Amino acid sequence: MDLAMAQRLVDRRKAAGLSQEALAAQLGVSRQAVSKWERSESSPDTDNLIALAALYGVSLDELLYGETVGDGDGGTEASDETEETENSADNARCGDKPLVDISLEHGIHVIDPDKGEEVHVGWNGIHVTNDRKGEEVHVGPGGVHVDTLEDDGHSVHTNADGTVTIDGDTFSSWKEAHNKLDHHGKHFHTxxxxxxxxxxxxxxxxxxxxxxxxxxxxxxxxxxxxxxxxxxxxxxxxxxxxxxxxxxxxxxxxxxxxxxxxxxxxxxxxxxxxxxxxxxxxxxxxxxxxxxxxxxxxxx
Missing domain, CATH: 1.20.58 (Methane Monooxygenase Hydroxylase; Chain G, domain 1)
Incomplete structure (x- = not known):
């Protein structure tokens, strides 16, 4: 799967207000699978592509190519997007080196295949993932979202009402969370x-x-x-x-x-x-x- 399609999957998911975990739960796949799609490391199968298109309310052509394939203006727009993608790809470094895609519409997108890391800076905020360590950080208008998915990892979310959710437990403030959790983010036993x-x-x-x-x-x-x-x-x-x-x-x-x-x-x-x-x-x-x-x- 090319980088442009991977970026479309990222943009569609964020426009729908879904985290990678939420999307994975709706599709019945792992968060790592969604992360690999959005880093262009693998492609969704046919069933998942159909499910994604239905979830986002777009056609398969729109999901795969950015615009509905057709005659006249549609074909022109599709070719324009292809040209824009090619122009932005000029900024990319391929092979085993980090891939960099920069455009006014999508922002800055960097993928390092060697380290399994991805950084996206766009209109919806900053999104950083490290698939090898199972870590994800998103900072945007909806607040802060942190996930460390290893055995001793934690999930941290700031909510719209000012509360904080850590590993499924909601606290009224960061101060309350600090008072009730130890420095590992776990509840005190004694x-x-x-x-x-x-x-x-x-x-x-x-x-x-x-x-x-x-x-x-x-x-x-x-x-x-x-x-x-x-x-x-x-x-x-x-x-x-x-x-x-x-x-x-x-x-x-x-x-x-x-x-x-x-x-x-x-x-x-x-x-x-x-x-x-x-x-x-x-x-x-x-x-x-x-x-x-x-x-x-x-x-x-």
Whole structure:
């Protein structure tokens, strides 16, 4: 499918006020399939083309070619559009490089096949997708729409009445959402976990650093206090969710990096202290395996 048709599919969907998820639900296909159509990576089959034309209230010719194919002015308009598409294609870089299409009618459309990324800037706002990571961001007159569709991803929408919907839960404001959700966008499980994570620990660390610097003059060494921040929030997550693998996976990298920097900057022994850095991805992979095993055991 050519880039011009892909852009028509994008424009028709947005004119109908549909997100990729909403369109996919109406057609009975995945959001990734709709995303690939609109990035010119694949084409809808005949049944989906008919369904799209019926949904948008246009003919198949209009959906496929932009105008109804016919004699007289219709043919002229179709050829004009083809010429415009060819002119805008002059701005494109083909092959494995990003494809760029710029026109006054459609705006700026950029597709990077290598990275699976797409950016569209037009009259309806800004739309960014990354199919490989399963991410989509749309900023337009209707508000902000964010979707991260991976296992730990989230869906965020701003609504016309000022409310915010996060993963299906609606909050009266961003402040309410901030108060009820942790920094991962998930609900707190315990009151202690919420209190722990809401405590302004970074401000305490900053004050402690200034105190050590002014009173004891240890400005350089005091910087190691920064490593307490990720450790503090990792402990808070453990208190709230009781996931030991998450705790180890978060604390170990911070501790390993802090120890290496201490050996290097304070004791002048970067070798063989650097070996500790190699263990970070090993421990991370081990903790990920432990989480998967625990998840499978719970589902069994």
């Amino acid at each position: 009151k202690l976990g919420r209190a722990w994570n809401k405590f302004p620990f970074p401000a305490v660390v900053a004050l402690a650093y200034l105190a050590l610097g002014v009173v004891c003059g240890v400005w350089a060494t005091g910087l190691f206090l920064v490593f307490l921040i990720p450790v503090y929030y990792a402990i808070g997550d453990f208190i709230d969710r009781r996931r030991l693998s998450k705790l180890v996976g978060s604390v170990y990298p911070a501790a390993a990096i802090a120890w290496f920097l201490y050996m290097w900057l304070c004791l002048g022994q970067p070798h063989p202290a650097w070996v500790i850095l190699i263990t970070i991805p090993v421990v991370g992979a081990l903790m990920h395996w432990c989480r998967k095993q625990w998840k499978h055991r719970k589902q069994a």
